[in-house]
Amino acid sequence: MKTPSRRFREFLIEKLIFLCGIASVVFVALIFIFLLREGVSVFKTVSPGSFLGGRFWYPISNPARLGILPLILGSLLVTAGAIVIAVPLGIAAAFYIAEVAPKRLRTILKSCVEVLSAIPSVVLGFLGITVLVPFLRNLFHLPTGLTAFSGSIMLAFMALPTIITISEDAIKAVPREYKDGALALGATHWQTLYRVVIHGALPGIIAAAMLGIGRVFGETMAVMMVTGNAAVIPHSLFEPVRTLTATIAAEMGEAAKGTPHYFALFAVGIVLFIISFAINLTADVLLNRNRKR
């Protein structure tokens, strides 16, 4: 009497957990199919080449000009700037927290990093527009402070917690014997850090950087507020840019369903999806390699 119902229960629980387990896979697949279904229609009006390589973005004109090259370059430029700022800073901070800082300071620093990751992006954007943007304009004598560089700084702030936390884990995961061995051979603390520990932790650190990049690339709000959103091909970090994410966020509300503009925004979504997928995949591969060693 008891066994069959128990077996049934086991069966149910097993299936339920299975459902939860594959749910995220299903959702990713569904989202991609949805994006694809809506986005591909744009290629009835523009060729893939002139969509990806077009230099002008006038989505509501008649006929609409739908070239997203400035948007792709804008996103890449802002992201690249953020990486250059956040990666060295984040890794150095992780080393300090993991290896150098005294115990009490370490706990304080770690909670500060957590607080940093909890600041909503719109608040950062607000600070950016009132403080950072005028400051940069005066500092570099720019025509306007609403530039890719402002966006990079904002995004660097947002990527830092991810980079610090994961790098720190990777550094902590380096076997103690390596360090002991190095110290026993007469290496100083600093020599041990940059000759031994960094090599052991490298795949993890690279993965941390990649996840940070993924976070930066998909960020919308703060970027939209400080980069100026001009759809021109940028020639330097100190010019306004328009990113892929900001374009979707700013224009989706207006785009009438079924128009080329609407489909183009979904196609922009596909481009975003593919690029962030590639970034996350790279991070994953690197993390796995790290675990196997």
Add this chain to the structure above:
Amino acid sequence: MKDKRSGMPEIAAAVLASFLLVLSSASCGGRTARPGGGAALQIKGSDTMVNLGQAWAEAFNKLHPEINVAVTGGGSGTGIAAIFNGTCDIAESSRALEEKELQQAKAAGFVLRETIVGLDGIVVVVHPSNPVSSLTMDELREIFMGNVKRWSVFGGEDRPIVLLSREVNSGTHIFFKEHVLRRGKSKGPEEFAPGALMMPSSYAIAEETALNENAVGYYGLGYMSPRQKVLAIARDEGSPAVLPTIDSVRSNAYPISRPLYFFTRGEPAGAVKQLLEFALSPEGQAIVRATDFVPVK
């Protein structure tokens, strides 16, 4: 133990049901229309009109405490889209309906009724230290199309001109483009310069013009403040430059002005009708004046 056992399939069923619910609501997309009446009114649309809508909502709520009015912005297009899929009762809009929106309404089988509830002047603003104090419509057009790139051309300092525009979802953007760049022809080929900065809100434009000596931007009369310098605009070479004021907009002496609309689904009824009547009443029109727009009556 027994309770737990009997509860298990129920939980499973509930989980499955919620899964199905999520899937079905995701697949069928559009929502059915809500009736206009009821205890809660949703007003959505033009960012320019948000403050006006809120002031009306507050005063209206004092007269009719039983009706709650919620006002949100997002842009004229957002409001019109919301009235199509039934997520708001009144769309505030700072532009008229476009051809494709009229067709969309026709296809969906209902009539959108428009009511002009006020007038708005679009002001052109620069940094307070900018010596330029007036421009003609043609000069404005050259500036925003990116043909003239330095302030010195208009007697200002030798500085680059930084263009500030609203995003394409803004009624103000569309009005400025059609009225200034295209000289009133809505299908003209003129565009904003590709290098014009697209700002997400009127607030962002106000903030940047207040702090940046190179900037020129535009927004609704309601956003004027002493932190920016407002330019006088001349209709053409021979006419006098006019500063935007309530009187100059109303008399049409100021060249960049526009009507403000309420769009409703079909003939307004119930609470929607009450609010509309209130907006057009002397008290409602006094609120229009108090929020720096121009009354129609």
